[in-house]
Amino acid sequence: MDRKDTQAFEATICHFQRIAKENRFAENASIAHDTDQCLVCRPDRCAGDPFTVYVDIIARCLPVRRPRLDPDLVAAIAEDAQWAGLSTSFTVQDLKDRRATAMKAFRLWVRNALETGLELLSVHSPTSLSFSLEDARGIPQREAFVEGCIERVMDQILGENST
Numbered sequence: 001m002d003r004k005d006t007q008a009f010e011a012t013i014c015h016f017q018r019i020a021k022e023n024r025f026a027e028n029a030s031i032a033h034d035t036d037q038c039l040v041c042r043p044d045r046c047a048g049d050p051f052t053v054y055v056d057i058i059a060r061c062l063p064v065r066r067p068r069l070d071p072d073l074v075a076a077i078a079e080d081a082q083w084a085g086l087s088t089s090f091t092v093q094d095l096k097d098r099r100a101t102a103m104k105a106f107r108l109w110v111r112n113a114l115e116t117g118l119e120l121l122s123v124h125s126p127t128s129l130s131f132s133l134e135d136a137r138g139i140p141q142r143e144a145f146v147e148g149c150i151e152r153v154m155d156q157i158l159g160e161n162s163t
């Protein structure tokens with residue numbers, strides 16, 4: 001990315017992280033911002049694949065919205081696991097200890113959260129693109145990017161609990 005691209009990326013991240021912190025992501029379409037600097041409004045300005053830029057934005061917002069494994073997040077993880085027919089018999093400690101059953105549910109929750117985020121970005125503006133994680137299927141570069149983002153989000157949220 002050249003300097004101008006980096007600036008737009010940082011402005012975009014900053015904008016969406018602020019919205020995530022205020023828990024206003026669902027209404028992101030109605031929040032005023034510099035649309036010319038916004039890579040979601042202006043996917044034509046993305047230096048690389050807009051899909052990865054969109055996923056990256058969501059992945060950087062999730063730990064802002066959910067900075068730690070609090071009871072609310074653990075309940076949300078268990079709910080997603082239940083919907084998917086996965087085991088829900090894990091505790092907060094199992095997540096902190098990164099036990100397999102718990103991590104499988106946590107991974108699913110992050111994946112679902114990325115998907116929801118992409119849905120919300122698709123209605124961000126008349127010029128924003130509509131993506132789903134399905135758009136990564138069969139494209140190794142995108143699949144690897146999504147997996148990397150999921151790992152990073154889990155590490156960041158678990159990292160808050162490591163001390």
Ligand SMILES: [Zn+2]
Pocket residue numbers: 033034035038039040041042124125
């Ligand atoms: Zn925008």
